[in-house]
Amino acid sequence: MIGPRFAIDFREQIDQLLESVRPIASKVRELQERLRVRVELSCVAYISDIVPALYFTPEQLEVVRDLGATIDIDFMLVEGDSGRA
DSSP states (O other): OOOOOOOSBOHHHHHHHHHHHGGGHHHHHHHHHHHTOOOEEEEEEEESSOOOBOOOOHHHHHHHHHHTOEEEEEEEEOSTTTTOO
16 A cells, blocks of 8 residues: 555655556456456545645556556545645
8 A cells, every 4th residue: 555645746656556566467457357356546635725636647547557447536525634644
């Protein structure tokens, strides 16, 4: 698991996660098909006053595709600074 941390941009965390699984993407996809499981990249932001930038580069989407993964994005509204990690 990558995170949690206080940031206004997800790019560094997404890059770190995808680079760690890129070398085994074909094996992950094979297991996904054989075991009939779903692979998901989940991004969750706890926000109080600033909405973080959440976007995917073509390179990131390529790894997600190679994994056969879906993407789930959740923004959770919180009060005050309780969204800081």
